[in-house]
Amino acid sequence: MSTDLQTLGLTAHEEELYLLLVDSPPMTRKALSLLWNHTDSESGAMLVSRLEQHGLITTLAGSPERVAAIAPDVALADLAERRIADLAEAKDRATADLRDRWVQVEHGVDARDVIEIIVGRSAIHQRVRAIEREAHQILAFDRPPYATEQMDNPLENRKLQEGCTYRSVYEGSSLEYPGQMESIRGAVGLGEQARVLWGVPMKMNVADRKMAIVPLETAPETIEVAVVVHPSALLDSLCVLFDLLWERATPFGDPNADDTTAPVTTLDREPGQAALLTLMAAGIPDKAVARQLGVTERTVQRWVRATMAEHAAHTRFQLGLRVGRGSSPVADS
Missing domain, CATH: 1.10.10.10 (Winged helix-like DNA-binding domain superfamily/Winged helix DNA-binding domain)
Structure with missing residues (x-):
């Protein structure tokens, strides 16, 4: 619990006092100060004030006044929304500042700037999802092997509903895998443009034609190493390959x-x-x-x-x- 509440922006002492109020009936500030006997911490009054600013507690009318925790499902939802908004603003400010600083430096082309090596299935999966999450258009080659038996992609379904464009070429043999046909059918129903081709050479995801991720091994049983390709002649070639195979593939309708x-x-x-x-x-x-x-x-x-x-x-x-x-x-x- 502590990690979750602190992720939402509470300090350790704010969290401790909030949990105390969650577990207690409404009480006066005097009673609360008696329970909060941490001599090495901030005063209870200061923490109560901050919890009120966070929208986690409220003061009940009456005499004497009492403080009480607001229902967590309401209070934490509001806190999370404010936290998300704060993080988005911080990201935008940092991006603008660092981008200006970055463009002032002369960045020459280096092989390490064109290709990244990603090692490990978990790291590859995380990077694919990170690239997909930020994209407005995805071009994909889909073929075995598959890391799990779950064929559908919840992130793609959400992105399709948000207006992201997906164009996918599926290896014909992949349609024999249990769940694959149903997965494609569901994605097509949400707007994916799907085609089928026998002989798709590799897995590949291209995001906005600005970045691609492909396996490094040839015909692997499992994918352990992948490369991320940044803007370059190599990326342009991968996009041309996709366009050529897309034209050869057969549309998959509902x-x-x-x-x-x-x-x-x-x-x-x-x-x-x-x-x-x-x-x-x-x-x-x-x-x-x-x-x-x-x-x-x-x-x-x-x-x-x-x-x-x-x-x-x-x-x-x-x-x-x-x-x-x-x-x-x-x-x-």
Whole structure:
């Protein structure tokens, strides 16, 4: 508790007196001074005054006057908001001052200014989150391995709701991981622009095209070393790589959304079957399609055969070509 209250800006003695009042019924200032018998500390009267300024205690009307702790859920919320505002103002002042001092010094290009080496999964995770937290646009390559079985990214979901732009290219094989399809679907629902590509070369996050973080190892089982790339020709190249693969990747739409551009079919569709072509076009395996649509793999294969028959296609490749050319299903004779 002490660490939490002091993080909110209380001194050790302010915290101790506040906890005393939380654990006690309203009392007079005289009674409080008798309980506060720290000879080596500030006077109780001074601490009470500061706790009142913090909005943690109040004086009750009546005779004699008594002091009491305000309900913690209200008082600490207000204190936290003021603390956050103070920290934001301090950050802005320090940033303005230090930025002015920094630009007055001639900073030459040094390899250490272009690339940082981050070692350790925990340190890498923290740095990725720190970069993502400050960004307005994220370009991402997503592929295995994954540090945890939890696929969704709460920070991304919050940033999307705040208006941050996310453009992500997912490795096709990653869609077979449990929870990945649901995670992408949820992010797309919040505004992420997602595409699927087989052969995504690496994990990568690019923030505002000003900074990137990528693993240093080649095809690792786990990621232990990563590099942060600052503005440079190398960063520009990574951005160009993203743009090229983005153009090659297949858009991942919401499988449950109405698709007015989908080819008209002659079959009476079963629930979920309308999403089949969208998922097939993304290169998603039958097993992952089945898991996403909540049906068996045999049902997906039956739907595929029915769709191929509609378009008089003998192979999936031929089906893709015909649908891509906008051909209509073959009417029953």
